[in-house]
Amino acid sequence: MQELVLNPPARLLSAEQSREEGLASAQREFELRLAECGPLAFRVARSVLRNEADAEDIAQEALLKAYRKFADLRDPSRFRAWVVRISFRLALDRWRSLKRRERRETEWASPERQPAELNAEQIAVSNQFQARLEKALEQLPDKARLVLVLSAIQGYTLEEVAAMLEIPLGTVKSRLFFARKRLAEKLR
Numbered sequence: 001m002q003e004l005v006l007n008p009p010a011r012l013l014s015a016e017q018s019r020e021e022g023l024a025s026a027q028r029e030f031e032l033r034l035a036e037c038g039p040l041a042f043r044v045a046r047s048v049l050r051n052e053a054d055a056e057d058i059a060q061e062a063l064l065k066a067y068r069k070f071a072d073l074r075d076p077s078r079f080r081a082w083v084v085r086i087s088f089r090l091a092l093d094r095w096r097s098l099k100r101r102e103r104r105e106t107e108w109a110s111p112e113r114q115p116a117e118l119n120a121e122q123i124a125v126s127n128q129f130q131a132r133l134e135k136a137l138e139q140l141p142d143k144a145r146l147v148l149v150l151s152a153i154q155g156y157t158l159e160e161v162a163a164m165l166e167i168p169l170g171t172v173k174s175r176l177f178f179a180r181k182r183l184a185e186k187l188r
Helices: 015-049 052-072 076-109 120-139 142-153 158-165 169-187
Strands: none
Touching (some): 015 052
16 A cells, blocks of 8 residues: 655745755765765775775765765766865875875984983983973963874874864864964073
8 A cells, every 4th residue: 555645835845844855855965976986085095095994084084075065066967076086185185194204203213313322411401491391381272282292292193183182184283383383482
């Protein structure tokens, strides 16, 4: 037996109902396109990073970004190219970040970068600077100090800091810039 469903005339639908239907329609459209483009985003990221785990992370991040900005997409027929571009750019950013980290670690591990034996005077100056640094860090606002400590002292990437603090990457960058600037002023 077939169920009879009566839909109210369009003029009787409230604005909220039509908005909810529009959102549901947009979500269904996104899900259909996602099924087609999800594996593609992964393949693009893997081709740049050459690492399956990082490629999965980037693909998820790209699809999440696409989901958040789907309503802003001007030409839905270009969705596939749009997701590829997002995935490629995110993968390229991650690759650059990994290369910078690798270069930093290599430089610091090299024997010529190892500190020479310190004499008593150098130790005293080092201790004085350490005390000044700690005092200057304490004077920074909590949010800026946290980002600075996590990225510069603990060695986390900006993306990792953003994920840990659950804030946008741009916010992490601006807080880090602000913290470094204020710290440099205080240490002068």
